[in-house]
Structure formats: structure tokens, C-alpha cells
Amino acid sequence: MTDVTTEHHEYDVLIIGAGGAGLRAAIEAGQRGLKVGIITKSLLGKAHTVMAEGGMAAAMGNVYPEDNWMVHFRDTMRGGKYLNNYRMAELHAKEAPDRVWELEQWGALFDRTKDGKILQRDFGGHRYARLAHVGDRTGLELIRTLQQKVVSMGTDVFMECKVLQLVHDAEGRVAGCVGYWRATGEFVTFQAKTVVLATGGAGKSWKFTSNSWESTGDGHAMALWAGAKLIDMECVQFHPTGMVWPLSVRGLLVTEGVRGDGGVLRNSLGERFMFNYVAPMFRAETAESEEEADKWYDDHTAGRRPPELLPRDEVARAINAEVKAGRGSAHGGVFLDIATRRSAEFIRRRLPSMYHQFMELAGVDITREAMEIGPTCHYFMGGVQVDADSQATVVPGLFAAGEVGGGMHGANRLGGNSLSDLVVFGRRAGIGAAEYIEAGDVATSFDQGEVDAAISEALAPFDRTNGENPYDIQHDLQEMMQLNVGIIRNAGELDLAIDELDKFTERVKNVSVKGGRAYNPGWNLATDLPSMITVSKCVTNGALRRKESRGGHTREDFPNADPELGKLNFAQSSDGGHWDDPVSVHESSILIMPAELKALLEEDL
Amino acid sequence: MAEVTMRVWRGDASGGDFETYTLEQNEGEVVLDVIHRIQATDAPDLACRWNCKAGKCGSCSAEVNGKPRLMCMTRMDTLPKGPVTVTPMKAFPIIRDLVTDVSFNYVQAAKVPALMPPPMPEGGYRMFQEDVERGQEFRKCIECFMCQDVCHVIRDHEENKEHYAGPRFFIRYAELEMHPLDQNDRRDLIRQDMGLGYCNITKCCTEVCPEHIKITDNAIIPLKERVVDAHYDPVAWLGRKIRRKPKRSAADAAVQPAP
Numbered sequence: 001m002t003d004v005t006t007e008h009h010e011y012d013v014l015i016i017g018a019g020g021a022g023l024r025a026a027i028e029a030g031q032r033g034l035k036v037g038i039i040t041k042s043l044l045g046k047a048h049t050v051m052a053e054g055g056m057a058a059a060m061g062n063v064y065p066e067d068n069w070m071v072h073f074r075d076t077m078r079g080g081k082y083l084n085n086y087r088m089a090e091l092h093a094k095e096a097p098d099r100v101w102e103l104e105q106w107g108a109l110f111d112r113t114k115d116g117k118i119l120q121r122d123f124g125g126h127r128y129a130r131l132a133h134v135g136d137r138t139g140l141e142l143i144r145t146l147q148q149k150v151v152s153m154g155t156d157v158f159m160e161c162k163v164l165q166l167v168h169d170a171e172g173r174v175a176g177c178v179g180y181w182r183a184t185g186e187f188v189t190f191q192a193k194t195v196v197l198a199t200g201g202a203g204k205s206w207k208f209t210s211n212s213w214e215s216t217g218d219g220h221a222m223a224l225w226a227g228a229k230l231i232d233m234e235c236v237q238f239h240p241t242g243m244v245w246p247l248s249v250r251g252l253l254v255t256e257g258v259r260g261d262g263g264v265l266r267n268s269l270g271e272r273f274m275f276n277y278v279a280p281m282f283r284a285e286t287a288e289s290e291e292e293a294d295k296w297y298d299d300h301t302a303g304r305r306p307p308e309l310l311p312r313d314e315v316a317r318a319i320n321a322e323v324k325a326g327r328g329s330a331h332g333g334v335f336l337d338i339a340t341r342r343s344a345e346f347i348r349r350r351l352p353s354m355y356h357q358f359m360e361l362a363g364v365d366i367t368r369e370a371m372e373i374g375p376t377c378h379y380f381m382g383g384v385q386v387d388a389d390s391q392a393t394v395v396p397g398l399f400a401a402g403e404v405g406g407g408m409h410g411a412n413r414l415g416g417n418s419l420s421d422l423v424v425f426g427r428r429a430g431i432g433a434a435e436y437i438e439a440g441d442v443a444t445s446f447d448q449g450e451v452d453a454a455i456s457e458a459l460a461p462f463d464r465t466n467g468e469n470p471y472d473i474q475h476d477l478q479e480m481m482q483l484n485v486g487i488i489r490n491a492g493e494l495d496l497a498i499d500e501l502d503k504f505t506e507r508v509k510n511v512s513v514k515g516g517r518a519y520n521p522g523w524n525l526a527t528d529l530p531s532m533i534t535v536s537k538c539v540t541n542g543a544l545r546r547k548e549s550r551g552g553h554t555r556e557d558f559p560n561a562d563p564e565l566g567k568l569n570f571a572q573s574s575d576g577g578h579w580d581d582p583v584s585v586h587e588s589s590i591l592i593m594p595a596e597l598k599a600l601l602e603e604d605l
Numbered sequence: 606m607a608e609v610t611m612r613v614w615r616g617d618a619s620g621g622d623f624e625t626y627t628l629e630q631n632e633g634e635v636v637l638d639v640i641h642r643i644q645a646t647d648a649p650d651l652a653c654r655w656n657c658k659a660g661k662c663g664s665c666s667a668e669v670n671g672k673p674r675l676m677c678m679t680r681m682d683t684l685p686k687g688p689v690t691v692t693p694m695k696a697f698p699i700i701r702d703l704v705t706d707v708s709f710n711y712v713q714a715a716k717v718p719a720l721m722p723p724p725m726p727e728g729g730y731r732m733f734q735e736d737v738e739r740g741q742e743f744r745k746c747i748e749c750f751m752c753q754d755v756c757h758v759i760r761d762h763e764e765n766k767e768h769y770a771g772p773r774f775f776i777r778y779a780e781l782e783m784h785p786l787d788q789n790d791r792r793d794l795i796r797q798d799m800g801l802g803y804c805n806i807t808k809c810c811t812e813v814c815p816e817h818i819k820i821t822d823n824a825i826i827p828l829k830e831r832v833v834d835a836h837y838d839p840v841a842w843l844g845r846k847i848r849r850k851p852k853r854s855a856a857d858a859a860v861q862p863a864p
Contacts, residue, residue, distance in 0.1 A: 042656055101729045212658065
């Protein structure tokens with residue numbers, strides 16, 4: 001029906017998303033001689049990967065030679081409360097060091113040890129200092145290195161292009177996608193033998209979030225609509241340390257590196273309260289007193305780990321409890337103090353962007369004063385269910401890597417495991433796509449009907465004259481999700497959220513936009529809303545079904561972990577493939593771990 | 606209730622004008638917060654580019670009261686009283702409102718011959734902190750392109766864009782030239798095609814850099830010295846004649862085996 005003539009491109013491998021995972025997938029596919037196109041909603045080099053601060057976990061053993069992939073594997077599984085896809089955790093732990101070294105070949109400049117190796121820093125949940133880093137701007141180093149590599153290879157990058165929907169062939173294989181140029185509002189189609197989703201997360205549906213406008217879950221939603229399954233969607237990570245003041249920057253990330261480098265958490269009484277929140281599974285390896293904890297920073301054999309460096313889910317819940325008990329700061333957070341523990345020179349050298357960020361935005365000098373921080377919506381452990389080795393989804397031709405993929409991190413991700421996840425599985429998705437093409441059974445047609453439907457739906461808000469402002473809907477959605485599907489959940493609020501989300505679905509169908517199609521943020525937001533609603537529904541569905549507390553998912557009404565639920569993922573699928581169609585939730589058994597890996601979890605490594 | 610008045614340039618390549626918006630003042634807000642509030646209420650189609658809102662991605666560059674600034678890092682309470690004027694970066698073609706076409710920078714990026722390190726030894730390269738620090742300073746660059754915007758070689762002379770890389774890429778070349786592992790030679794390229802000689806070190810770029818990179822002192826001046834030495838030093842000239850090391854194209858240099 002559409003009278004819009006669309007620009008058309010053809011590729012072997014089409015990558016949606018230009019963060020760490022998408023760029024690494026592009027490099028791999030390009031090195032295998034395939035024609036690769038990358039689509040990004042923003043400019044190249046601006047993806048959310050730049051926000052990663054602390055580092056990239058890889059058991060290179062440069063600082064502690066005792067470290068190896070087995071300890072990293074064990075830490076990752078324990079951090080994920082054993083809900084992880086063990087095979088992904090295994091591949092990740094084994095391959096991360098090579099991925100870090102390869103970045104150096106491409107121009108990355110990591111901080112060094114005294115003998116010239118890559119320096120590694122401590123982070124929560126990692127037994128040894130394991131994070132390769134560049135001050136507190138490691139994500140920028142990663143994305144710039146990959147970006148420069150991709151550019152030097154001459155790969156086609158399509159910037160400021162919003163993808164609306166995936167397109168199939170007549171047999172249900174993925175055949176490409178349809179989207180529009182943000183600059184002009186003109187539509188464009190990409191036909192491809194394989195599509196790699198590398199779209200990142202979906203934290204923008206919460207009010208207090210470390211995520212940018214881009215993190216609307218487009219990849220999660222498009223995969224679901226296209227027939228793939230989403231797992232563990234209830235497992236959302238609230239990072240313990242986001243800024244809380246001024247209000248306009250609430251949620252902005254404060255790196256875990258502050259704690260890795262000696263920062264401690266205090267309540268309004270000045271107490272180091274984390275000692276009161278050590279869960280039984282971490283007791284054996286966590287310090288019992290401040291004296292013991294303080295010895296550890298210089299020598300990991302002299303004392304056990306400080307409780308501030310427990311996994312993020314544990315720390316976020318503890319902060320939440322302190323604030324609820326009335327021991328919070330004036331603006332509803334707690335205090336993160338490095339000023340009294342490290343020299344001003346040390347802080348400025350190790351944490352330059354944090355120094356800068358607090359000085360410029362809050363007028364706080366972190367070398368003199370404590371930071372006020374609180375939990376902020378940060379990361380989706382859940383995502384598209386994939387085969388660990390190839391990153392293939394159940395939809396032929398469709399792959400997913402990075403935050404949009406599910407399984408690697410289980411119920412909670414350890415800090416530093418995200419940057420390494422991007423490059424380990426970005427590369428594997430590139431290989432997976434190449435092997436799928438080589439096998440020869442690729443899409444043979446391109447469903448123009450799907451294209452036309454997506455375009456007319458995207459244009460509909462221009463035809464409604466009295467509809468609702470998309471910004472109002474987004475604002476209300478963020479408030480609602482923050483209130484009802486936040487860090488601590490219960491059945492009553494989740495049921496309410498389900499009802500509310502049905503109302504939001506109707507509101508999105510009545511959205512209207514002003515102005516033209518050229519670089520119109522209101523329209524751009526209107527086309528993001530279906531993904532935001534879909535993903536919010538999946539998070540809420542999963543949270544209702546998981547009647548236990550595990551990792552990033554905490555139920556007030558089911559405060560303990562249930563061993564039976566620990567054996568399964570909740571997998572969700574769309575009943576009709578349209579964004580407002582119902583979503584079904586199924587139980588999907590977790591992969592059974594081979595005995596030799598299982599033994600690693602119990603050994604004292 | 607105190608108020609803020611914003612004069613925002615609205616228009617496209619065919620022309621435009623200032624629109625004035627008056628809003629309530631909120632504590633601690635940055636310019637980008639106020640722009641967002643305008644979008645959410647009066648003008649949902651007001652075009653502006655942004656991503657991280659934390660000074661890390663370099664997307665929200667614009668000119669605030671005539672000076673290039675990251676809107677996300679410019680607190681309203683640091684600006685003089687009275688209306689705040691927000692305009693798009695002047696050196697780049699307008700797309701719409703505050704959004705400009707910065708593709709010039711991506712064209713320049715594609716011309717940079719990549720790093721060429723020797724094969725990696727077992728256990729990784731050895732480099733020392735003092736040797737990587739010089740390059741690390743330049744790699745702090747968030748590509749906000751404000752140094753390009755303010756550089757008078759291209760700000761007032763569109764025609765120079767064809768043969769001038771600009772400060773952002775001079776720090777990139779400096780980083781590669783000072784990289785402890787690099788074996789590529791870009792000096793002829795920098796002198797002949799990248800227009801390093803056009804820069805007359807007025808330091809405008811250094812002044813606007815939100816990462817406080819000493820662009821002129823630490824990158825451009827040392828780069829000028831290297832390039833000039835290579836070109837005019839008779840010993841170096843003879844060396845080049847004898848042991849001819851051609852500059853590699855980006856594509857050649859890109860073919861590096863994975864470890």
C-alpha cells in the first residue's frame with residue numbers, strides 16, 4: 001500500500017548496533033571476506049559502550065599469577081547465582097584474555113604494570129585483580145579501538161538510522177530489516193543473508209537509569225517479534241552507585257572502580273554498613289572487620305575481601321535497605337567515601353572522569369568530600385536466547401551478541417564482564433554468521449508486505465491530530481516501571497504493572513507527533529515506544545513468574561532463592577509477532593553442566 | 606519561581622531564526638536538561654543530538670552564548686544572567702536546529718593509516734606506563750568535534766576542508782606517531798595531504814577541549830617538528846632514499862592477523 005519509495009541495500013552480514021559487540025562482529029565477518037554493513041541509531045563511536053568505566057575482565061594473570069580461566073568461570077557463575085548459560089561463561093572466561101591482547105594490536109593503550117604488562121584492577125565479585133583498564137574510561141578505549149579498526153577496513157557504516165523491524169523471507173528465515181534515516185525521515189531497507197543484533201540494553205524505561213536515550217530495547221523487541229525467545233528478562237541489574245544529586249543527573253553512573261581502588265560505603269551515621277549484609281554464600285571469602293578488609297587492598301593474601309566488593313546485586317540491596325531504615329543521605333542515597341582513604345593525587349590519577357563528573361555536575365570535590373550515591377537501573381542480564389558457541393537464535397539467520405543476548409551473566413552480571421562479553425561474543429557472532437552463510441541455506445526472498453506494514457505504522461502518528469505527546473507516555477512509563485518493577489518487587493505491584501502496561505499499549509496506539517520527518521526527536525521517540533512497551537512487559541512477566549529472589553531479581557514476598565527455580569529460565573515468545581500481541585512465558589531448563597566444570601564451582605581455587 | 610529564557614536557533618539548510626522559550630528554573634540543571642524540557646513540552650520536534658549526558662560521548666556539542674560547549678556539561682548556574690543563546694556548531698553544515706552534519710570528520714578518519722605493530726609476542730606486548738601515557742592523553746578524545754568547530758582554518762574557510770584534517774585528527778596522528786609499537790610512517794602524508802602547515806598555533810582548539818587535552822602543545826607542535834625534521838633534514842632525506850619505506854594505506858595496514 002505504501003507509496004514511499006525506499007532506498008535499498010544488500011549485505012552478507014548486517015549488523016544492527018555499533019557498540020562493542022556489533023563492531024567486533026563486523027571485524028570478524030569482514031576478515032572472513034564477507035560484505036558487512038553496520039547500522040547505528042547514533043553516530044559511530046557514541047554507543048553506550050563509551051559509558052563503561054572500570055574495565056574489562058580477563059584472567060590474564062598479570063597482577064596475580066594465581067588467576068586463570070577456571071577462577072574467572074567460577075566467579076562469573078557464582079555472581080550470576082548459577083542461572084548462567086554455563087557454556088557462555090566457560091567460553092567467556094577462556095577467550096577474554098586473547099580478546100584483550102588483540103585490542104592492543106589494533107591500537108588500544110591500557111594502563112601498565114611496572115614490568116610493562118597490562119595492569120589489572122580489582123572489582124566486585126572477582127577473586128583476583130582482573131580488569132584491564134585505562135583509568136576510568138575503559139569503554140571509550142574499547143569503542144575507539146574497534147571503531148578505528150572497522151574504519152580502517154573500509155566497512156560500510158550507516159549512521160543515525162533507526163531500524164523499525166526485522167524482515168523475513170517466505171520460509172521464515174531472517175532476510176534483513178526496514179528502518180529510516182533520522183536526518184531525513186526517509187525509509188530504507190537492508191536485505192541480508194544474516195542479521196546480527198547488537199543493540200544493547202533497555203534501561204531507558206526506568207526513571208533513574210545510567211542508560212542513554214538509545215537503550216530502548218529495540219533489539220530485544222525486534223527479536224521477540226521476529227520469532228526468537230527472550231530469557232531471564234526479570235534479571236535487571238541495578239548498579240549500586242549512581243549519582244543521586246542534583247536531580248537532573250540522578251542515575252548517572254559512578255564506577256565500581258571507586259570501591260576497587262579503596263572507596264567504602266557509609267550511612268548517615270558514618271558506619272561502614274556493608275559488613276552487616278554479607279550473604280552466607282560469600283561469608284567465607286569476605287572480611288569480618290575493617291582492619292582485615294583494609295589489609296586486603298595492598299595484599300590479597302593478608303586479609304579477605306572488603307564487603308564493598310561483593311557482587312552488585314548484594315550491594316544495591318544493602319544500600320536500598322539502609323535508606324529504607326532511615327540511615328540514608330539527605331537526597332535518598334548513601335555515602336561513597338574515597339576522600340578520607342586515598343590521596344588527592346591518587347584519586348585524580350585513577351578516577352579522572354569521576355573527579356570531573358562530580359566537580360562539574362554536582363560541585364563536589366571527591367578528593368575532599370564523600371559522594372552521595374544510590375542504585376540506578378544499569379544492565380539487562382536477560383536477552384535473546386542464543387546458542388553459546390555461534391550466538392544463533394532459533395530464527396534462521398538471526399544472531400545476537402552483547403547486552404541484547406541472554407544467558408552469559410545469569411541472574412547478575414559481575415562488573416567488568418560486560419566489555420569482555422562484547423568482544424568474546426561479538427567475534428563469535430561474526431563467526432556464527434559466516435558459518436551460516438557458508439552452509440548455504442540462506443534467505444531467498446524479502447517480504448515486502450512486512451516492510452509496507454512497518455512503514456505505514458511508523459507514519460501513523462503524523463495522521464493523528466489529537467493524539468498524545470510521546471514524551472508524556474515515556475515519562476509516565478518511566479515513573480510506572482520505577483515504582484512497580486524496580487529493585488525490590490512484589491506480586492501486588494507487578495500485577496498492577498501488567499494492567500498499566502495494557503493501558504500504555506493503548507496510549508501508544510494513539511500517539512501523535514508534530515512537525516516533519518527530518519530529524520524529529522518526537523517522532524523518533526514515538527517509533528521507540530513499541531520496543532519500550534514490549535520489553536517492559538517481558539520484564540514484568542518474568543518477574544511475576546520467578547517467585548524467588550535471585551541476583552538482580554528480588555521479590556519481597558519470596559525473599560529466598562528456590563533451588564527448583566534455579567534450574568530453569570523463563571523464556572518468552574510473541575504469540576503473533578506484532579508489538580501489541582500477547583507474550584507467552586515458558587519454562588526452559590538451564591543447560592546441564594558437565595561434571596568437570598561443576599567441580600570447579602566447589603573447589604577452593 | 607525563577608525562570609530561564611532560552612534563545613534556540615531553529616531551522617535547516619534553507620534558513621531559520623531564533624525561537625525564545627521561557628521555562629521555570631530547576632536547581633542543578635545543565636543546558637541539555639532545559640533543551641529536553643523544551644522538547645517534552647513546547648517543541649517535541651526540536652532537533653538536538655545527545656547520548657550519554659555525562660560528558661563521555663561527545664554528541665551534544667553546540668554553541669552556548671557563542672562558545673562551543675557540551676550541553677550536558679554546562680550548568681545553567683555558571684552562565685551569565687539573562688537569556689541563554691544556543692546555536693548549532695558553525696563549522697559544519699546544518700541538518701536541523703542544533704544538529705549539524707559532521708561527516709567531514711568521518712571522511713578524515715577514513716584517511717588515517719592504521720597502527721602497524723610488530724607481531725605480538727607470547728603473553729602480550731611489553732610497554733611502559735610513561736611510554737603509553739603520551740598516547741593515552743590523546744585517546745581521551747570523545748570526538749565532540751568542538752576543536753574542529755573552533756579552528757579558524759575551516760570555521761571560516763569551507764574550501765580548506767579538502768586539504769586539512771583539523772585538530773581532532775592531528776592528535777590522532779600524533780598518537781600513532783608516538784605509539785611505542787607503531788612501524789608505519791605517516792609524515793609525508795601529514796605534511797602533504799593533511800595540511801598541518803595551515804595551523805598557526807592559536808590554541809583555540811586547546812581552549813575548548815572538554816577533556817583538557819593539550820592539543821597544540823602536546824600534539825600539533827611536536828608533530829610539526831617531526832614532519833619538518835623528516836622533510837628537511839638531509840640525513841633523514843638520504844635515509845628515506847636508501848631505505849624507502851612507503852607510507853601504507855589504511856587498507857594495507859588493516860590486514861593484521863588476529864593473535
